[in-house]
Amino acid sequence: MNILVVSDSHLFGNDLQRITKLYKNKVDFMIHCGDSSLILEDPLIHQYDIVVKGNHDDAAFPKYRVYQDICVTHGHYYNVYYGYDDLIKLCQSHHCHLCLHGHTHVPTHQIHQGIHFINPGSLMMNRGSYGYGTYALIDYKDNKVQVTYYHHQTDHPVDESILIEGLELLDEFKQLLK
Numbered sequence: 001m002n003i004l005v006v007s008d009s010h011l012f013g014n015d016l017q018r019i020t021k022l023y024k025n026k027v028d029f030m031i032h033c034g035d036s037s038l039i040l041e042d043p044l045i046h047q048y049d050i051v052v053k054g055n056h057d058d059a060a061f062p063k064y065r066v067y068q069d070i071c072v073t074h075g076h077y078y079n080v081y082y083g084y085d086d087l088i089k090l091c092q093s094h095h096c097h098l099c100l101h102g103h104t105h106v107p108t109h110q111i112h113q114g115i116h117f118i119n120p121g122s123l124m125m126n127r128g129s130y131g132y133g134t135y136a137l138i139d140y141k142d143n144k145v146q147v148t149y150y151h152h153q154t155d156h157p158v159d160e161s162i163l164i165e166g167l168e169l170l171d172e173f174k175q176l177l178k
Contacts, residue, residue, distance in 0.1 A: 007033035007102025008122035034074030075103035
């Protein structure tokens with residue numbers, strides 16, 4: 001299954017609209033991990049197969065959704081700045097092997113207790129030194145995960161170094177929040 005994953009677009013409709021149109025007929029599934037800041041009736045957000053509620057969403061999107069063995073949430077209800085303990089429990093309770101989330105504005109791919117946790121980053125702007133947003137394309141088949149991150153405006157694959165920087169940044173956040 002080929003999956004487009006976006007998050008934290010925060011009303012930056014032009015990029016969201018362009019990426020939605022670009023991938024609409026090229027992927028099997030489209031997921032928005034919250035903070036679209038769009039209304040529930042917005043035709044743009046209705047093109048996504050799964051949309052969840054972010055901390056900046058007023059619309060009544062669900063807190064999380066499970067599709068097959070994929071869990072989708074924003075992350076703020078599950079304390080993702082402190083780690084994945086709460087999300088691991090949620091995923092285990094639903095027998096999920098893949099968890100897609102947003103909230104941190106940091107693209108990451110981590111594996112904990114056999115569960116892949118993927119954050120596509122923010123479509124608007126990521127935290128980090130590189131100064132651009134990202135989204136992700138995931139090839140998911142037979143519990144095997146391959147993820148590629150893309151620049152939010154050029155649609156070119158991004159350098160893997162941003163993932164290393166992102167993990168370092170999240171570690172700093174954890175230390176500050178202790």
